[in-house]
């Protein structure tokens with residue numbers, strides 16, 4: 201019988217298999233950041249173990265990094281200690297690190313693909329759940345805990361039980377004005393936050409094929425938000441084109457050899473999926489969340505749902521709790537929800553194409569009075585590229601704040617946080633209680649919706665914006 | 675890692691579903707570089723509420739947490755497991771766990787016992803009717819027991835064989851893998867040369 205894409209990659213990485221034990225998988229790339237690694241390096245030191253393959257390991261600083269006053273030391277002493285600990289560990293164990301101030305610093309999931317280190321057919325892990333992002337290249341990529349980080353550092357392998365296989369068939373074409381972010385938010389609401397649990401998910405179908413590489417990353421990034429072990433997309437010409445010429449892309453004969461291997465990375469026609477779910481892309485419209493998990497979402501045109509409308513008692517209670525936390529009333533049109541802060545950034549939507557799109561939409565508009573907008577590039581290179589294209593000016597002229605690169609308000613480990621009760625529209629991936637700051641209220645949105653929301657001061661889509669008058673004056 | 679065979683202790687009912695790891699420990703508490711001292715951050719947002727279950731006697735002394743479905747979803751932070759352990763928890767019972775959380779628990783020595791949703795409901799009822807009631811989680815026989823008489827709760831829980839074995843033996847995962855060093859080296863020999871390297 202044929203195999204799925206994920207099964208092929210899996211099989212190619214099995215170091216050892218034995219009855220009654222999980223497979224031992226070889227790890228091609230191990231990404232590291234300051235929050236989930238200190239205890240792992242400590243563990244190595246305690247047992248006198250080296251890092252087995254520093255040459256397959258890459259570290260960057262992202263979670264704690266301030267996005268203002270970049271020339272000053274980190275003000276928060278605890279954050280500073282964490283970052284300095286990473287620097288010491290990288291030095292001691294011979295791991296390549298891109299620290300603050302380095303041109304290749306940025307969010308770990310933006311940096312890997314940007315350097316060309318993320319390629320098809322790999323196994324990629326990181327002590328971060330959004331490692332699933334790298335699945336967009338046709339790799340098995342997933343987040344691990346700190347004990348596993350230590351395990352990979354010491355052995356370059358990981359014992360893993362083989363997950364079940366799921367296909368997400370996305371047929372049709374995304375309508376004009378709908379984005380990859382809307383698609384994945386709609387899917388998570390359809391399947392609920394636990395729907396992907398125990399599965400590696402392959403996103404397939406016409407609508408997926410049509411996506412750019414960066415849009416595919418947005419989709420795979422949020423695989424974990426519906427519980428999937430990993431999410432991936434078969435590599436194709438779009439993928440190869442994106443990789444070619446990047447610093448770590450194979451070259452010459454190695455490139456040909458690699459591409460030949462990558463071309464085989466497709467699910468066989470007679471492969472078996474344990475589960476298949478379907479989504480019609482042509483029905484996807486701008487989508488936002490109203491609750492406190494990414495599965496509590498609705499089309500922007502809808503109203504805040506009535507908890508009583510949920511049949512499942514657990515979902516009903518969760519909806520009631522969410523509305524109480526979010527300060528929302530059932531029946532309120534989502535478009536009537538006023539927003540204090542708009543955050544454009546994160547490993548979901550902080551890449552150059554996201555910023556280009558946002559800049560194009562905001563051009564000629566102004567951020568509404570009483571609303572602030574933060575634009576945080578996913579990496580230093582994204583920031584520099586945007587500046588080269590003058591996007592920073594477009595944002596600042598519109599009244600938005602142009603910041604340094606990092607995770608920033610996605611999780612508020614640095615000073616970029618919401619205050620209690622403050623409401624945000626955020627292009628990130630998690631609307632959990634307190635995620636963006638204690639008591640903060642988060643609505644997950646696409647960059648398009650983020651811009652329209654910033655301009656109008658309430659949740660909105662670009663279709664709600666007045667066309668900008670030509671500068672020549674009409 | 676300490677061996678885990680069976681544990682009996684006070685149960686705390688956490689009547690919530692989808693308790694993600696940001697709830698278990700918010701990001702601002704993740705800045706320590708040790709594996710200890712995370713108990714202050716455990717359920718930080720809820721701990722301010724005097725009615726929160728862990729702020730009430732005798733649940734304050736609980737060592738077994740009984741939570742709703744999808745416990746530990748979200749972020750990969752193992753700090754969530756450490757925070758529970760630092761507080762004193764030995765086991766968490768739920769009908770469904772986030773994958774990474776369950777994996778982390780197994781590595782760090784916290785028992786994540788998956789039971790049927792009905793068992794969670796019955797445990798919640800028991801713990802609320804009889805505050806301070808004890809629960810036993812027996813890893814050897816994979817059973818959870820609580821209460822007495824005809825209403826006693828006795829049911830099985832699921833945990834994968836390998837994790838169970840490691841917990842029972844208190845084994846260090848890395849040492850097990852390093853014993854297969856030959857296999858790893860052999861794999862490295864046959865890895866394609868076009869794979870990227872960072873150095």
Ligand code: SF4
Pocket residue numbers: 262263307308309328330546547548606607610611628629
């Ligand atoms: S941007 Fe947000 S989701 Fe992405 S790695 Fe940083 S904190 Fe995690």
